[in-house]
Amino acid sequence: MQLKDRVALVTGAAHRLGKSVATALAEQGCHLVVHYGSSEEQAAQTVEELSNLGIEAVALSADLSLEQEIEGLFDRIDSHFGRLDILVNSAASFERQAFESVAASDWDRVMAVNLRAAFLCSRQGVRLMEADHPTGGPPGLILNIVDLSAVLAWPGYIQHGVSKAGLLHLTRIMARELGPEVRVNAVLPGAVLPPPGMTTDSTEWRRMGERLPVGRTGEPAQVGLTVVFLAENDFITGEVIYVDGGEHLLGAGHRRPGAES
Ligand SMILES: NC(=O)c1ccc[n+]([C@@H]2O[C@H](COP(=O)([O-])OP(=O)(O)OC[C@H]3O[C@@H](n4cnc5c(N)ncnc54)[C@H](OP(=O)(O)O)[C@@H]3O)[C@@H](O)[C@H]2O)c1
Incomplete structure (x- = not known):
């Protein structure tokens, strides 16, 4: 799919990884819906930065x-853009609990948030994608961040x-059910952003990278490239x-320092 002038929605795009994904798509010429939950100011800042990309x-x-x-979110997208080409389900709630x-x-x-919303957003998104992609046209795309x-x-x-x-299994089921009008894929990032409370120049973050086969941590932009x-x-x-x-090669026994806290 040529990305120029496509319309993309990234959920949870006000900051962190969602913002990186939105930026990567905007750099290719996509118009962006920056979805947010509570981070209104950061969402406005992200919109300003993306708009500066033209x-x-x-x-x-x-x-x-x-x-x-x-x-309501998809109704507003329909009113504003009248179409949707790419949906990235990035918003999530990351909770550690015994x-x-x-x-x-x-x-x-x-x-x-992590599973049902991705399904409901996909169902709504498909409505807008299929309206604009009659059989034979470029397929829409749903991308799930796991x-x-x-x-x-x-x-x-x-x-x-x-x-x-x-969400990973939903990716595969939807890929079968929604083709050929819509493709569905997933991206599985590892240590590309430190957890809240840890900085990229901290010893824990450096050590986390040294334990990986590539010997270093990654960056959010590498997730954007993959999207x-x-x-x-x-x-x-x-x-x-x-x-x-x-990191997946290390197995579940490998624990990231700091990931437990
Ligand atoms: N960070 C990493 O290194 C990493 C690694 C692997 C996978 N991932 C995945 O990548 C995605 C983004 O990660 P992240 O670290 O950037 O996430 P994060 O900092 O935890 O941000 C989560 C986002 O989800 C939104 N959200 C949560 N609950 C919501 C709700 N009820 N309604 C609307 N929005 C809601 C938040 O929006 P508001 O702030 O506007 O409320 C926020 O933008 C997640 O799916 C995560 O599992 C991240």
């Missing part, structure tokens, strides 16, 4: 744990890991690309 960007808020708000203390409400809260907890059994992240494993690659290559669907410096 594309149109708008910030739209929605609580992704609520179906009605998701519907198995015994996970209440039904904790389970539901994480599943609602993490290593989808494939490795990390203790202490039960609802998060199950939600990401579900652009998957968007441009129309012959890839149902695929997951690891952008983790080989």
Whole structure:
């Protein structure tokens, strides 16, 4: 798919990894819907920075744990752009919690954002993609951002890991169901951004990188590059690309310093 003048929605795009993905798409000429939950000021700042790249960007808020708000988000995209070509499901809730203390409400809260919202956004997104992509046209694209907890059994992240494993499987099921009008892929980043409270110049972050097969941590822009690659290559669907410096090769026994806190 040629990316110039396509319309992309990135959920959770006000800051951090979602912002990097939105920036990578904007640099290729995509117009951007910068979705945010509570980070209004950062979303406005992101829109300003993306607009400086010469594309149109708008910030739209929605609580992704609520179906009605998701519907409203897509109605506003329809009113504003009248189309959607790329949906990146990046927003997530990353919670560490001991198995015994996970209440039904904790389970539901994480599943609602990490898995159900991705499904509901995809269902809404497909409506806008298919309207604009009659059979024979370039397919739309859904990209799900997962993490290593989808494939490795990390203790202490039960609802998060199950939600990401579900998102990975949802990727494959949707790739079959939604073709040929829509392709669906996943990106699996590893240590590309330190967890809140840790800085990129800290000893923990450097040590985390030294333990990886590539010997260093990555950068959010490397995830953006992968998203652009998957968007441009129309012959890839149902695929997951690891952008983790080989961390998955170390197995679940390997613990990132600081990841536990
Ligand atoms: N950081 C990494 O190194 C890394 C590694 C592997 C995978 N990932 C994946 O990459 C994605 C982004 O990671 P990140 O570290 O940048 O995430 P983050 O800092 O935890 O940000 C999460 C985003 O999700 C949004 N969000 C959460 N709950 C929401 C809700 N109920 N309604 C609407 N928005 C909601 C937040 O929006 P607001 O701030 O506007 O509320 C925020 O932008 C996630 O899927 C994560 O699992 C990240």
